[in-house]
Amino acid sequence: MLWNAELYDNKHAFVFQYGESVLELLAVKPGERILDLGCGTGHLTEKIQEQGAEVVGLDASPEMIAQAKENYPELDFNVGNGAYFSFDQPFDAVFTNATLHWIKDADGVIRSVYHVLKPGGRFVGEFGGKGNNQLMMAAAETVLKKHGYLKGDFVLPWYYPSTAEYATKLEAGGFRVTFVTHFDRPTPLQDGRDGIAKWFNMFGESIFKAAPKTELPQILDEITDLLQPTNEVDGQWFADYKRLRFVAVKE
Ligand code: BEZ
Numbered sequence: 437m438l439w440n441a442e443l444y445d446n447k448h449a450f451v452f453q454y455g456e457s458v459l460e461l462l463a464v465k466p467g468e469r470i471l472d473l474g475c476g477t478g479h480l481t482e483k484i485q486e487q488g489a490e491v492v493g494l495d496a497s498p499e500m501i502a503q504a505k506e507n508y509p510e511l512d513f514n515v516g517n518g519a520y521f522s523f524d525q526p527f528d529a530v531f532t533n534a535t536l537h538w539i540k541d542a543d544g545v546i547r548s549v550y551h552v553l554k555p556g557g558r559f560v561g562e563f564g565g566k567g568n569n570q571l572m573m574a575a576a577e578t579v580l581k582k583h584g585y586l587k588g589d590f591v592l593p594w595y596y597p598s599t600a601e602y603a604t605k606l607e608a609g610g611f612r613v614t615f616v617t618h619f620d621r622p623t624p625l626q627d628g629r630d631g632i633a634k635w636f637n638m639f640g641e642s643i644f645k646a647a648p649k650t651e652l653p654q655i656l657d658e659i660t661d662l663l664q665p666t667n668e669v670d671g672q673w674f675a676d677y678k679r680l681r682f683v684a685v686k687e
Contacts, residue, residue: 440638441503445477448638450623452479455533458562461615461683464489468528471552473518473545473561474535478504481511484531494521496538519544526554532561537568537594542602546609553686559611565618565680566598572632572676575662576643579655585646593642602680611684619681622674631673632660 459480464470466488472481475493477500484491493513495501504513519541530549539545549559573592580586597605603613625631633656636643647655667674 441477441497441499443634443638445503448635451534452476454621454623455480455562456483458533458560458681459483459487459531461681462529462531462558462560464529469525471523471527471530473530473532473549474538475504475513476500476534478508478511478513480531480533481513482508485511492523492527494518495535519548521548521552523552527552527557528554529558529560532559532563534563536561537564537596540595542595542597542605543609546605546611550610550686555686557686559606559684559686560682562679562681564594564596565678566596566601568594568596568678569676570678571663571666572635572659575659576636576640578662579658580644580647582658583647583651583655585644585655587646593640596678597680599680602682606682606684610687612687613682613684615681615683617681619679621677621679623677625673625675628671629660629664629668629673632656632663632667632675635675 464484464487468489470484470489470491472484472491472493475481475495478493481491481493481504491511493504493511494516496515496517498515501513501515518535518539530553536545553559577586577590599616599618603616606613625635627634636656644652644655667676
């Protein structure tokens, strides 16, 4: 996927703004060496450094890393695959916000994180959990079917595991899970009813790959209509998010 780093920073800043509460869970100690896995445009990476850590950012998107380097030239940012990476020097903690749902190879992520952590190091993160965007995806499925652009099953482009599934993977990967929670987090969108179309344009373009580009505005409008009863309250539109938040310690 080609990321639009500017649209991300301007209209979808909630992604890293919500991440600030995940940072509290990370509880940085000054002097720690920390990896920000899926650092995007670097805003949380910089917050980790502000708290006294030596921080390294990693992201699969060259566009995001270019923007991160422009935002924070003094920090160390790298392009790399989140399911297959290594570093010469080990880390005290790996932090990840709003990234793991993009990587279907969850075992690869856990394996890589395990290898870069010191013994006793922690893996702290948040991402989309089971049922994330359920209403938005159901609406997209209905409208794509109606227009004849869904032949087989509707396949989510993201990985949204349950608590049990992810904790089991972490344990199998050599971690002790010390905290996990799966919670609803309705996320306010900008720009009124256009917010739904903008969300799909930013994050979910691949869902519509069978539809001609010229029909997209109509399809997105119909999706928005279907979502009005559930995803709009007094003129404010929401993305129906369910998040999984966890802390796991390398044994
Ligand atoms: C997000 O964190 O904003 C996000 C969640 C699921 C899919 C795409 C984006």
